[in-house]
Amino acid sequence: MTARAIPDGAAPEAPALSVRNLSVRFRMRGGAHVAAVTDATFDLAAGECLALVGESGCGKSVLASALLGLLPANAGLDGAALLDDGTDLLTAGERSLARTIRGRRIGLVPQSPAAHLTPVRTVHSQLAETVRELTPVPRKRTGLATRAAAERAAFPADHLDRYPHELSGGLAQRAATALALVGDAPLLLADEPTTGLDRALVERTADELRRTVDGGRALLMITHDLAAAARIADRVAVMYAGRIVELADATRFFGEPGPRHPYARGLLDALPERSFRPIPGMPPELGDLPAGCAFAPRCERADALCGTQPRFDGRTACHHAPAEDPSRA
Numbered sequence: 617m618t619a620r621a622i623p624d625g626a627a628p629e630a631p632a633l634s635v636r637n638l639s640v641r642f643r644m645r646g647g648a649h650v651a652a653v654t655d656a657t658f659d660l661a662a663g664e665c666l667a668l669v670g671e672s673g674c675g676k677s678v679l680a681s682a683l684l685g686l687l688p689a690n691a692g693l694d695g696a697a698l699l700d701d702g703t704d705l706l707t708a709g710e711r712s713l714a715r716t717i718r719g720r721r722i723g724l725v726p727q728s729p730a731a732h733l734t735p736v737r738t739v740h741s742q743l744a745e746t747v748r749e750l751t752p753v754p755r756k757r758t759g760l761a762t763r764a765a766a767e768r769a770a771f772p773a774d775h776l777d778r779y780p781h782e783l784s785g786g787l788a789q790r791a792a793t794a795l796a797l798v799g800d801a802p803l804l805l806a807d808e809p810t811t812g813l814d815r816a817l818v819e820r821t822a823d824e825l826r827r828t829v830d831g832g833r834a835l836l837m838i839t840h841d842l843a844a845a846a847r848i849a850d851r852v853a854v855m856y857a858g859r860i861v862e863l864a865d866a867t868r869f870f871g872e873p874g875p876r877h878p879y880a881r882g883l884l885d886a887l888p889e890r891s892f893r894p895i896p897g898m899p900p901e902l903g904d905l906p907a908g909c910a911f912a913p914r915c916e917r918a919d920a921l922c923g924t925q926p927r928f929d930g931r932t933a934c935h936h937a938p939a940e941d942p943s944r945a
């Protein structure tokens with residue numbers, strides 16, 4: 617549990633994760649391609665939580681899987697994803713990903729926890745094994761450490777002897793979160809960590825994740841749940857049709873002046889506690905994207921300019937985003 621303080625006089629640390637122009641293409645039968653992620657570029661610092669949001673199918677999980685080398689063989693990768701010591705996750709190779717990176721340097725809370733738990737072993741046995749593998753706890757204290765690991769993710773101690781198929785979705789989620797937190801990895805990827813949990817547990821899980829961030833970890837949290845994102849994120853990245861279309865401080869995103877990109881505005885407006893107005897239309901097929909802005913067919917601001925792809929300037933990718941931010945002038 618060492619928070620990574622910067623020693624006096626040392627140069628500022630490199631970001632915990634630096635993603636540059638990450639693209640993922642799935643090769644399909646007959647020569648077709650699915651452009652699941654295109655040109656994603658962002659940094660994530662130690663002690664920071666970045667929430668990655670966007671509608672189902674926009675490429676969030678594929679992005680996370682690319683970082684961990686967990687994509688199937690028909691996936692082609694481009695770009696770079698650097699850890700703070702310069703290790704490029706995209707070229708690291710399965711051997712070093714498996715032996716030194718997954719679990720130790722990057723913890724993952726997977727989107728389908730039930731599928732990631734070993735079906736023939738109890739939660740206790742899986743958690744204890746991970747404690748033995750990833751922490752220096754002496755053998756005779758493994759039991760205690762295992763129960764503490766479960767407690768951190770609000771997994772009830774009296775359910776530790778259950779097998780994965782005996783768990784509800786919410787309990788499987790908490791077991792997966794407990795496993796991901798064991799190694800105290802400096803970088804955490806959490807893919808929908810609050811799915812299947814009731815409001816109180818959503819808040820408890822979000823708060824536990826926030827505590828790990830405040831302890832110096834970097835967290836990329838993928839979520840549909842904008843309320844959970846607002847609760848713990850420092851910054852928000854909005855994805856649409858495989859591209860990051862907005863990257864903003866959470867306070868300005870959820871407060872004033874609000875999102876700059878019309879899609880991001882639409883996502884917030886669709887919330888029940890806001891105007892509860894869904895964005896008209898459907899996202900495009902990632903195998904058949906238009907040449908220009910993919911959001912244009914659903915956008916009330918679209919005009920001829922939107923027939924060309926808008927450049928992402930580090931904050932937004934829209935030909936019609938406000939040029940000046942009056943609150944910052």
Ligand SMILES: Nc1ncnc2c1ncn2[C@@H]1O[C@H](COP(=O)(O)OP(=O)(O)OP(=O)(O)O)[C@@H](O)[C@H]1O
Pocket residue numbers: 642650652670671672673674675676677678679688690727840902
């Ligand atoms: N192995 C694959 N082969 C072809 N296409 C794939 C493959 N895996 C994912 N895709 C496609 O990539 C796109 C992005 O999927 P992804 O799972 O990243 O979406 P997501 O944003 O995580 O959605 P959700 O919020 O529903 O989890 C989808 O269109 C999906 O069909």
Ligand code: NI
Pocket residue numbers: 676677678727807
């Ligand atoms: Ni997903």
